[in-house]
């Protein structure tokens with residue numbers, strides 16, 4: 253049995269009373285592990301037909317499955333690199349369904365890295381609406397960028413700022429907001445011994461003060477009728493009910509729709525707290541649309557690439573940042589005052605007399621939108637060679653070719669004289 257902080261145990265005993273022993277016994281069980289399907293890339297039916305990893309349905313999430321990490325490693329499967337699924341702790345999958353995302357919604361994820369909630373929101377938006385995915389930490393934001401890119405994000409802006417600046421930019425703008433707040437991480441104890449070492453009661457109180465600030469700012473960014481979902485992976489009353497109750501008491505128009513605790517002795521998961529609030533009061537919104545310059549000659553090389561290698565013609569909602577070309581979301585607020593990591597989909601780089609497509613573009617496009625696709629079966633070792641950065645002998649000379657696994661594009665290669673030169677990004681190449 254792992255050794256847990258005394259004060260933590262005392263507080264949980266007060267909350268759980270008769271159930272306390274059952275809760276303590278759950279620390280003798282193994283941690284649970286799950287994956288969540290990206291339905292923009294593969295249907296549930298097709299995924300289940302592949303019969304991988306001996307999966308078991310997670311009851312509260314249609315797209316979520318348990319797997320047993322002692323018998324399989326889904327993180328090392330090429331479908332993971334292809335963005336077909338995301339590895340996520342099962343109880344954390346209970347958060348996004350509470351948002352009841354509708355196609356076309358404007359959604360904000362305020363504390364987004366590494367992307368567990370944002371990737372889920374993206375698949376539910378299904379290439380419509382807008383996701384603003386924000387992360388305050390400039391290092392953690394890189395993993396967020398990679399995960400969103402892998403999921404095939406187009407209608408997504410990634411910002412790197414604090415809640416106050418965000419509030420000033422987006423007052424009254426969003427239909428849905430998720431705050432997966434920084435917390436003392438008590439629900440991580442079974443998963444990560446460092447979380448136990450790192451825990452102190454002062455950390456609980458420090459987190460509470462940050463949480464109160466974030467929820468205040470978050471609420472201001474909702475439009476009338478909008479929904480805010482607040483969640484933590486911790487058990488303390490201070491960071492959960494206390495934050496929500498104080499907030500509701502201070503805001504007349506805020507209605508608590510539901511709150512739920514997932515306990516590891518009651519469900520198969522590490523534990524979570526989720527509260528859903530609706531805003532009934534008015535909020536003035538002054539957010540302006542981003543002004544886009546029509547680009548013609550500047551993007552000539554992109555248009556040449558498109559004509560030669562794609563089967564689609566993208567709308568002229570382009571933006572140039574240096575020589576980086578972006579396709580901005582259909583609805584794009586002016587974010588010029590914020591620090592932005594991605595303005596929608598990064599299409600690629602305009603170089604002298606040529607266009608080089610981005611890795612993100614290969615993940616966004618459907619195979620039928622690409623002229624040349626080199627498909628590799630999941631059980632063919634060649635796919636691992638590609639992911640390691642090796643060249644592939646194809647015997648053809650088609651130029652830009654998307655490499656796909658089970659029909660899902662996973663990256664680019666440039667083919668000439670029968671050889672496909674590898675363009676899988678160096679930082680993502682696998683070492684096994």
Ligand SMILES: C[S@@+](CC[C@H](N)C(=O)[O-])C[C@H]1O[C@@H](n2cnc3c(N)ncnc32)[C@H](O)[C@@H]1O
Pocket residue numbers: 344362363364365366367368369370387388389392414415432433434435462466
């Ligand atoms: C629980 S994690 C988010 C996990 C993420 N939602 C997911 O599902 O993958 C909380 C995040 O809040 C960020 N954070 C820390 N302090 C913050 C603050 N003052 N304002 C906003 N976010 C903060 C942390 O960097 C961390 O990435």
